[in-house]
Amino acid sequence: MTTERSLIPNPSLVAILLVIRDPAGGNLVFHYPPQPRAEAAHNTSSWRIGETNTDCTSSNSSFSSSSDDDDEADDRKSRSTVRLYGGGIATERSVVTSQRSRSYDQRSSRRRRDSDHEYDEEEDDDDEAGEAVGAEWEHVLGFRHDVLAGLLSVPRTLAKSRFELSVDHSVFLGYPCYSRVDGTWQRKKKDRKPKSEGPKGEEEKEVHTSDADNDDEDAKGNDADDEDPDDVALSRSKSPNPPPSERKKIKRESRKVDPTPSKLAMFHIVFVMNPPQLEYHSRMRDMYDVAKQFTMALKTQQSEDDYVAREAERILEIRERGEKRGDSMHELWSRIIRESTLAAAIATLYQSLSASKIAHLKVNGFDFALQIPIMMETSMLPSISEPQLPGMHLTTLRTISATPTEDEDALMTPHFTLLFLEDVDDIIKEIVLDQDQSSLSASFVQFIQNCRPMVSFAQMLSPTSDASAPHPENPEYQYIEYFARHLIYWRKARAIMPLHYRRYYIVSPNADMKRLVTQSIVFAKLFPALPPLPKMLSLLSGKPRPYSAYIPSKDHRQAYMDMLAWLMRYGWVTNLLTFAYLKIPKDIKVAVRERQKREQAEAAVEMIQAATVGAAAAVSTVSNNGNSPRMMSASVEKSIANGTAIPNAGIEEEPKTSASAGGDSNIPNSRPRTGWSDVTDSSATAPSRSTNPTTNTPGTPFEKMESSSGQLEDSILCDPSRATPLESAWIERLTEGQPPDIVALFDRLVKYLDGQHAIECIALREAISKKELKRVLNAMDRYIVYARHW
Amino acid sequence: MSIKCIFYSYFDADKGPRVLYQVPENSVTPSSDIPSQPPTLFSFDEISDYIIPKQQLCDRLITFCRNRYRLLGYPICLEDDKYDRNEFIFNFAIVLDESEEFSSYKPVVKKLARLFKALEEQMGFLWNEVTRSSVYTLIEQVMEDLNSYCECMIPINESNTINLKLFPTIPPPPPVKAYHVPISTVRFESIMDSNWDLTMQRIIPFIDGVNSVRRISELADADYTLTKKCISELLYYGCVIMVDVFRFANIYAVNSELYNFVNDGATTTTGGGLQEECQAYISSTGRLLDFPTILDLYTSLRQGLTVGEWSLENAERLKDVDVRRFIQFGIIKGFLYRVHKYPVRIDDGTGAVATVGAATAAIGSSVDLHALAIGHGPETPGAVSAIGGKMGKSMTTGSGILMADRSLPLLRYLDGAHHFDSICTDLQQSEKDVLKNLAAYPIEIIDR
Structure with missing residues (x-):
């Protein structure tokens, strides 16, 4: 059974551990949270049926366990999605988090207040769990400290590969890193070549070297699944440009380090998880990506200036002092997190990941972000027996995502725009707070300010002409795309088709009705002059009409468009798009068949004549220069192309061989034929040639036509872009009698009539005017079936 | 494996x-x-x-x-x-x-x-x-x-x-709701024997693709909770699939899965099967419709158009079609979705949703209810009346609120989170009756 990737985020993270190995042996240095629960609260217990009824007896136990908490599970699901997919509450919360993560940035020594506050929250419930102060940390996850350390400080042979160990329900996932055999962590000389002095060069070098390092060792190791760490994500800090000052600092430090062997032999960041069994593989894969990226970032820092070793030492020191003093675990852990940047990073990472948020981390001055990407939109509406995703935006448009993917339609990209999922002012405030005022960050802010849900990227660049797309190499446009992807990565925005009052919007079948009460209050505050939310949704409920139909006057337009953006943001409405299928009516097929019959009959007659001549020629004289076979085979091919339309590869194959044989016999006179082979060759193919055109080639289509003649009926042509010759003939026939410009345009557009391309996108994609498009579609209306969905 | x-x-x-x-x-x-x-x-x-x-x-x-x-x-x-x-x-x-x-x-x-x-x-x-x-x-x-x-x-x-x-791990079944209609995918009579669970034996004759879970439990005179469990079990093993209650007042529209339905015939040379299956399934007379007509019929279903209205518009083309099976085929194959109607009670003053009942705290709702019953806005701090019982049937504040009493169980469904199917099966009233009882209140109906 395959495990499907679930759309509902469930990090299944129990704890993150830091294990090292030094001359004293393996040691579990730090773990977070302080008292992890083996069973994470967010795990769906109902998935555990497989576990309970496993003992090979019967599946009867599923009877009770599966149905008991149905409603509860349902609630839980919807709750978690409410929390995650936008909404007033979610917005506030994410602002709080981003403030938090900022505090880590400017941390150095000033992070006392924030972190204290945070850990108070975190540990309140933990304290209830264990009162036995002192030896609290002697047991982690039900294991003795030293057992766990022994288990996870893996031998060198297992380093540089995926580490996945499960003991009962806890899964330990990581990517153990060992020092070089000589005890140093530095990269080889060849990797250290200073490439350039500028900040740009530094970044490249960072990425480049870690990759090289990685590849180098992977080649030695036996792990094949080592993909490169995602450098895009690694270098993606909160704002598009990490301040140059910091990079220089890193560089200076790295220069100073002398390549003495480190005491640290190995470090291993272990992610403890308990994924639901049915989602096991996808959850582990997601987390492994994060685990490896985090480890690689730490490894880079370790090789720079022994960072991990220093931090580990510091943590152990604090623990020792704390143990002597008899501190409570609570006190000790908050001190560790305050004083060790690595511990703080682990804590942040845990908190962000388990809340399905983005972790903004800074280790040793290196600024990066990690996350398990979440789905922002879906094209499929869950049926009543599938997990519901209320509030998630519905669309089939392949808009742009955080990183360029093959799935994207490069021609369409400039015609999308961003829909901000938070208040624009808040986003800007965050950026301003986050960064020094450099020029890039200024243009970033400017982009955010200029970005409107009604205006596409292309229109942003050239507001006057709305149809022409910017050249993809246009530097200004590249910035726009870069900024847009950045904002999408940080979940601040979603790419949409620009809103327009002439388009159709319906109440999204995926709208989260449970939030209607609270959102109607918010809505009333935001748009006091407009009809209330339930009224608006009720208006949008009827037969689909262009949005302009709901706007009372032109003066109201802006307010109504703002409201529409709000409704889109929270998934209340979705854009109703039009898709077209090409219908081939019976009369077209009959007409094409008639014509083909005629042509085939003519061709057949011609071919019989040609073939007899050809065969005679081929057989009769060995030294014949073979002119006639060549002509013959050409005519065979012509007749094929003309629309005998045999969708049978085997038949098409025949004439081709004969054609090559014909070519063979076409060797110039001057070269005397020498061997048997030529003769036998041509004589062997000759009979097939002569029989082929008469019986086989024209025979099959005739038969086919005849046999299916009774059931020649209207049909839908699914994929006009890959039409068979017969289908092409039908399509050609459709436009007969139309003016030539319509015919030309239709030929261009027919590939979109496959039910997968929104009509709304065609004009933009093909850079033709909407009027032209309408004219063609109207002219061909009889042959098009329209379907409307998102 | x-x-x-x-x-x-x-x-x-x-x-x-x-x-x-x-x-x-x-x-x-x-x-x-x-x-x-x-x-x-x-x-x-x-x-x-x-x-x-x-x-x-x-x-x-x-x-x-x-x-x-x-x-x-x-x-x-x-x-x-x-x-x-x-x-x-x-x-x-x-x-x-x-x-x-x-x-x-x-x-x-x-x-x-x-x-x-x-x-x-x-x-x-x-x-x-x-x-x-x-x-x-x-x-x-x-x-x-x-x-x-x-x-x-x-x-x-x-x-x-x-x-x-080796037992395969099957995902837990989705929650079964009172208004769901199970359709069997197997022949129960051929697999059922006397050792089966008693409730199961009782309810199975009533699983016919028309009756809702609630109705099945009534018809079989079986406990509702047990019925739900049985059907959940059948769902777990894939013996039934769930659809919605079919009525001519329902609204349906195609969704993004439509492409797979259309494309099915083309991908395999033998003709896919899905389209033929559809032609056979929806036919009431044995005469088969050609596929473009079927597609045209499906795509002409849209938001704001009831099946009844749609059948009238397309009466000629539908004369060989069992409309219920036509709709159910789309639902089962997933390319059609039901547009549910959600009645929402509006607060006259603000236009926001007026809340009542289970969604909000008991006290708040009863204040609101009371205020509503005596004809004031929700701001009026009316005497707190307790709602007893799950259905909120007893109002203890005394006289003059008989009307509220009758519609009371209804009001708690009007926060936008309940559609008519759910309300009607819960209250065991028809949609018409429900609407009649609601006539006194400002209601907006949202189709989703």
Whole structure:
């Protein structure tokens, strides 16, 4: 059974551990949270049926366990999605988090207040769990400290590969890193070549070297699944440009380090998880990506200036002092997190990941972000027996995502725009707070300010002409795309088709009705002059009409468009798009068949004549220069192309061989034929040639036509872009009698009539005017079936 | 899905962790004949720590990934004077592909370990060299049978047999609601026997694709909760699928899955089957509609148009069509979705949603209710009336609120989170009656 990737985020993270190995042996240095629960609260217990009824007896136990908490599970699901997919509450919360993560940035020594506050929250419930102060940390996850350390400080042979160990329900996932055999962590000389002095060069070098390092060792190791760490994500800090000052600092430090062997032999960041069994593989894969990226970032820092070793030492020191003093675990852990940047990073990472948020981390001055990407939109509406995703935006448009993917339609990209999922002012405030005022960050802010849900990227660049797309190499446009992807990565925005009052919007079948009460209050505050939310949704409920139909006057337009953006943001409405299928009516097929019959009959007659001549020629004289076979085979091919339309590869194959044989016999006179082979060759193919055109080639289509003649009926042509010759003939026939410009345009557009391309996108994609498009579609209306969905 | 290897390993007092038997040979340790050849899957020595672990980790299911293989083991530790160092640690490990769904193997590994533990305790099966020698044949047989038949039954002696079976893990069924309509996918009469659950036997005759879960429990005179559980069970095993209650007042529209329906016929040369299935399923007279007509009919279903209105518009084309089956086919195949109607009670003053009942705190709602009943806005701090009982039927504030009393159970459904199907099945009223009872309140109806 395959495990499907679930759309509902469930990090299944129990704890993150830091294990090292030094001359004293393996040691579990730090773990977070302080008292992890083996069973994470967010795990769906109902998935555990497989576990309970496993003992090979019967599946009867599923009877009770599966149905008991149905409603509860349902609630839980919807709750978690409410929390995650936008909404007033979610917005506030994410602002709080981003403030938090900022505090880590400017941390150095000033992070006392924030972190204290945070850990108070975190540990309140933990304290209830264990009162036995002192030896609290002697047991982690039900294991003795030293057992766990022994288990996870893996031998060198297992380093540089995926580490996945499960003991009962806890899964330990990581990517153990060992020092070089000589005890140093530095990269080889060849990797250290200073490439350039500028900040740009530094970044490249960072990425480049870690990759090289990685590849180098992977080649030695036996792990094949080592993909490169995602450098895009690694270098993606909160704002598009990490301040140059910091990079220089890193560089200076790295220069100073002398390549003495480190005491640290190995470090291993272990992610403890308990994924639901049915989602096991996808959850582990997601987390492994994060685990490896985090480890690689730490490894880079370790090789720079022994960072991990220093931090580990510091943590152990604090623990020792704390143990002597008899501190409570609570006190000790908050001190560790305050004083060790690595511990703080682990804590942040845990908190962000388990809340399905983005972790903004800074280790040793290196600024990066990690996350398990979440789905922002879906094209499929869950049926009543599938997990519901209320509030998630519905669309089939392949808009742009955080990183360029093959799935994207490069021609369409400039015609999308961003829909901000938070208040624009808040986003800007965050950026301003986050960064020094450099020029890039200024243009970033400017982009955010200029970005409107009604205006596409292309229109942003050239507001006057709305149809022409910017050249993809246009530097200004590249910035726009870069900024847009950045904002999408940080979940601040979603790419949409620009809103327009002439388009159709319906109440999204995926709208989260449970939030209607609270959102109607918010809505009333935001748009006091407009009809209330339930009224608006009720208006949008009827037969689909262009949005302009709901706007009372032109003066109201802006307010109504703002409201529409709000409704889109929270998934209340979705854009109703039009898709077209090409219908081939019976009369077209009959007409094409008639014509083909005629042509085939003519061709057949011609071919019989040609073939007899050809065969005679081929057989009769060995030294014949073979002119006639060549002509013959050409005519065979012509007749094929003309629309005998045999969708049978085997038949098409025949004439081709004969054609090559014909070519063979076409060797110039001057070269005397020498061997048997030529003769036998041509004589062997000759009979097939002569029989082929008469019986086989024209025979099959005739038969086919005849046999299916009774059931020649209207049909839908699914994929006009890959039409068979017969289908092409039908399509050609459709436009007969139309003016030539319509015919030309239709030929261009027919590939979109496959039910997968929104009509709304065609004009933009093909850079033709909407009027032209309408004219063609109207002219061909009889042959098009329209379907409307998102 | 198949087992790549099963091996038996134990802790040797002199040599450390050792693999004694492996099927097939040379999988995890080099065979003795050609020691130079590396094992085919991975090297046991590298990971022996996780197969023969410390005593604290015994009696637990341990899995480990190596070289794109996943090992499942259940190390057992026995203590007895007769063993060297007074303890005997062994493990029967199963090796699978790493990407394989392995949950069904977990209980198998555990059971195998416990069985050999029992054998060892009873008669020293593994310690005794004579009996031990049969282990290779046993694990070979287990591997072969599980790979071929997903189960095995191998007698060892009078009192012990290896009985194993792989059970697939099936996701839990979605929650069953009162307004869901189950449609059977199997012939119940052919698979049901007298040993089946009594409620199950009672309700099955009423599963006909028309009755809702609530209605089934009424018709079968069965307890509603039990009915729900039974249907949930049927859903779990895929014996039924769920659709909505069909009525001509319903609204349906196509969704993004439509493409798959249309494309089905084209992808396979034999004609897909889905479209033919549809033609046959929806026909009421035996005359089949051509596919473009069917597609045209489906795409003409849209938001704001009831099935009744749609049938009138297309009466001519629908004369050979069973409209209920036409709609159900789209729902079952997933390219049609039901547009539900949600009645929402509006607060006259603000226009926001007026809340009542379960969604909000009991006190707040009763204030609101009371205020509504006596004709004031919700701001009026009316006397607090308690709502007793789940359906909120008893209002204790006295006179003049009879009307509110009758519509009371209704009002708590009007927060936008309940559609008419749910309200009507819960209250067992028709949509018309519900609307009539609501006539006194400002209502907006949202189609979603």
